[in-house]
Amino acid sequence: MSDTAELESVDAFAARARSWLAGNMPRAADGLGGYNPVQRNDEAELAHIARCRELQRMLFDGGFAGICVPTAYGGLGLTAAHQSAFNREIRGYEYPADTQIPTFTPCMAVILEFGTEEQKRRHVPPILKGDAFWMQFLSEPSGGSDVAGAQTTAVKDGDEWVLNGSKIWTTGAWWADWGLCLVRTNWDVPKHRGLTVFMVEIHQPGIEIHRIEMLNGSREFCQEFLTDVRVPDSQRIGEEGQGWTVGTRWLYHERTISGGSPYVTSPAGRPAVALDPGGGSAALIPLARARGLLHDAHARELIGESHALGLVGNALTDHIAEEIRSGAASEQAAAITRLWFGVSAVRNSTISFELAGPTAVAWSQDEREIGRKGIRFLMRQTSCLAGGTTEMSRNAISERVLGMPRERTVDKDTPFRDIPRSRPAGSS
Amino acid sequence: MFPQSSDQALLAETTKKFLEAECPLPKIRELADSTAGFEPEFWRDGAELGWTSLVVPKEAGGGSVSEGGVRDLALVAYQFGLHAAPGPLSGTNVVAAALGRWGTEEQQIGPLGALLRGEAVSAWALAEPAPHGGFGQVGLRATETPHGFRLDGAKTPVDGGAEASHVLVVARHVSGLSQFLLSLPCPGLTIVPLEGLDLTRRFARLEFDGVQLAASSLVGAAGAAAPDVEWLTDLAVTVQLGEMCGAMQWAFDTTVQWAMNRYSFGRPLASYQEIKHRFADMKMWLEASFAITAQAAAAIDSGAPNRSELVSAGKFFIGRYGVELLQDCVQLHGGIGVTFDHDLHLFLRRVVCDAALVGTPSEHAARLTDILEEREAGR
Numbered sequence: 001m002s003d004t005a006e007l008e009s010v011d012a013f014a015a016r017a018r019s020w021l022a023g024n025m026p027r028a029a030d031g032l033g034g035y036n037p038v039q040r041n042d043e044a045e046l047a048h049i050a051r052c053r054e055l056q057r058m059l060f061d062g063g064f065a066g067i068c069v070p071t072a073y074g075g076l077g078l079t080a081a082h083q084s085a086f087n088r089e090i091r092g093y094e095y096p097a098d099t100q101i102p103t104f105t106p107c108m109a110v111i112l113e114f115g116t117e118e119q120k121r122r123h124v125p126p127i128l129k130g131d132a133f134w135m136q137f138l139s140e141p142s143g144g145s146d147v148a149g150a151q152t153t154a155v156k157d158g159d160e161w162v163l164n165g166s167k168i169w170t171t172g173a174w175w176a177d178w179g180l181c182l183v184r185t186n187w188d189v190p191k192h193r194g195l196t197v198f199m200v201e202i203h204q205p206g207i208e209i210h211r212i213e214m215l216n217g218s219r220e221f222c223q224e225f226l227t228d229v230r231v232p233d234s235q236r237i238g239e240e241g242q243g244w245t246v247g248t249r250w251l252y253h254e255r256t257i258s259g260g261s262p263y264v265t266s267p268a269g270r271p272a273v274a275l276d277p278g279g280g281s282a283a284l285i286p287l288a289r290a291r292g293l294l295h296d297a298h299a300r301e302l303i304g305e306s307h308a309l310g311l312v313g314n315a316l317t318d319h320i321a322e323e324i325r326s327g328a329a330s331e332q333a334a335a336i337t338r339l340w341f342g343v344s345a346v347r348n349s350t351i352s353f354e355l356a357g358p359t360a361v362a363w364s365q366d367e368r369e370i371g372r373k374g375i376r377f378l379m380r381q382t383s384c385l386a387g388g389t390t391e392m393s394r395n396a397i398s399e400r401v402l403g404m405p406r407e408r409t410v411d412k413d414t415p416f417r418d419i420p421r422s423r424p425a426g427s428s
Numbered sequence: 429m430f431p432q433s434s435d436q437a438l439l440a441e442t443t444k445k446f447l448e449a450e451c452p453l454p455k456i457r458e459l460a461d462s463t464a465g466f467e468p469e470f471w472r473d474g475a476e477l478g479w480t481s482l483v484v485p486k487e488a489g490g491g492s493v494s495e496g497g498v499r500d501l502a503l504v505a506y507q508f509g510l511h512a513a514p515g516p517l518s519g520t521n522v523v524a525a526a527l528g529r530w531g532t533e534e535q536q537i538g539p540l541g542a543l544l545r546g547e548a549v550s551a552w553a554l555a556e557p558a559p560h561g562g563f564g565q566v567g568l569r570a571t572e573t574p575h576g577f578r579l580d581g582a583k584t585p586v587d588g589g590a591e592a593s594h595v596l597v598v599a600r601h602v603s604g605l606s607q608f609l610l611s612l613p614c615p616g617l618t619i620v621p622l623e624g625l626d627l628t629r630r631f632a633r634l635e636f637d638g639v640q641l642a643a644s645s646l647v648g649a650a651g652a653a654a655p656d657v658e659w660l661t662d663l664a665v666t667v668q669l670g671e672m673c674g675a676m677q678w679a680f681d682t683t684v685q686w687a688m689n690r691y692s693f694g695r696p697l698a699s700y701q702e703i704k705h706r707f708a709d710m711k712m713w714l715e716a717s718f719a720i721t722a723q724a725a726a727a728i729d730s731g732a733p734n735r736s737e738l739v740s741a742g743k744f745f746i747g748r749y750g751v752e753l754l755q756d757c758v759q760l761h762g763g764i765g766v767t768f769d770h771d772l773h774l775f776l777r778r779v780v781c782d783a784a785l786v787g788t789p790s791e792h793a794a795r796l797t798d799i800l801e802e803r804e805a806g807r
Contacts, residue, residue, distance in 0.1 A: 285797075285804055294801075297794070304744065304793030307800055311741035312720045316712075319719035322431065336712050343709075397711050398704035402684060405699035 014085040052096035056130030073124035080262035091267035106253030107134035137181035173222035195243025260321035281307035332400035335393040345383035353377035430722035435493040465628035466514035475546025484528035496729035502670035509674025514628035523550035530648035551592040553583035563791035570599035589632030603651030668782040740792040747789035
């Protein structure tokens, strides 16, 4: 870059961020400011999201939103190193934790990469100001990992497209503003060649949102039913039929959720709570004490193991991000970090459950905190499912990083309409 | 293994070339039958490449190629692992680091000078037999005498204990931990060679029966060596981390090649999804091992307060998953993986030994809980 010399140094930026944060941002209630999702009722959830909007606006007004976003779209035009420095400084402060993902990555990242000049000028600034939260309209009821097998269809009608079909596993679609939507625009070509991506306003006639109740009572995930939804052609991202070119980058940006995205504000070196809502390894000490196990050798080993996984995970995230930045590894290596956060969160959940013992399956009123470990354990596999399954990341690592032979595909050269597809759920 | 300066890359490259030339794997097999497991000239030449001076302060005659001597040493250890190389890398560096920091002028001129030149090798005696067999437990007694100290107790297993010219012994003095430098042989000290897993490493049990030492053999203050012992422990473990990373890399690369070239049912092994997924897990373990080793080494170099935390996280993780990686490589090789003819076991032996010594993975996990608990109490 020719203007690199004019950029503010990372140290100067970090010092400026430090003093701004101290003067302007509230301290986090838990002292850590890590992502620590809790279950809320709808009213509380809406209040929380409103608070996230406020916090995002504070970052924007302070000049610290969109650190790696070009200035033309309201960002700072700085580097990933500046974002990392900011992530170190923001530790301990309140920040819009629950609205970073998927708005900033993969959605904004995709818009920045494939959007037209006009689309970027229109859609990126509202994101940075906290005025627009985005969701991914990606998975479909007919298949999760095979996202290129999308069956939701868009048909051109003059300057508009008419969308019909269904999307699923959209977090918070009931309160979000926009969806990035992968649809099929041509059934007569092989599956990867008939896709197109659109930006769709979520709250409009023709989109019905159904909230899915998870086994832990959460109703954050949604399914959307699209019936004759009209989308102007100006909201198309990338060329018609080039949806998979966009899609592969989309999935790449999705994998950076586990760490390494230059667009995500998230406290660095946080305890491994990102996918383990148990509060990290430090919370295991009071848990073991409450169960009278603090002096039990096995319990102490489990607590140490959990702590080790957190520290190793942080080191791995930095290491892989650096390898990708320096070009020592391809972007496909992000799948390594994704796999790590899946399997280490599973292990942490198991450790919490084991320490919680019988109290995790039957608890009294004053033991409810421990009882939650049981519910979380029932949801254990979420970390290996959400954001692309760990099976998919293992495929990516072995095939794209290690260069092992690709899985055989039967749908590569056949028109999409002729390949076998899942039957609709409930049919026999 | 981790980003390196050009000087570090040069150190790693010269070490690699030297080890490739001087101890190819057939040579390692020959050395299995030798007494010491390595040749004195090999070690002297290695000292000239810098193997013995990296963690010794400049003032004491040492010097590293970067700001970070421990990182430099971890890179050398990685090459040792990658070549299953012989030699007292850990014992010599740990004792040299101790003498360079806390040794008397006399200890620095004599023993340390010889260690730096590769003319002498040394061992660090920390671990003990039951009832003091747990990681970090010290029962060997140091009592004051009119002329200095006497030592009573036992140390085992001591890596390189029979070949060393000097042994640094961790002992319990009435006022706390103390370290003493002994020249071997030494009256009252019985050295019993042990059998062991690694083909080129020799271990011994040292029995101290009223060993008389002059006061000048003390390294650091009497009774106040606990922080020194912690620091040396972290250094010794970091050498293991580097070495295990290198051995893991050899096994992983070799097994990837094997899976790509080996055909079964008309397809390469590497085309089966079950096998590809296991390689994906191994790749993740390998990269995670590199990452935590780099951070642990850097934390010792910078004197970071979380030094022991990162070191123990590394030892827990690599001690457990490094061994798993090696065993999985054996599994993917099939029966040939457990033969003496195949080289895989040379690396398996190295990783298994490193995993079990200077604290097992479980003991390091427990150490992490101690740290968390102290932190909680300090709040």
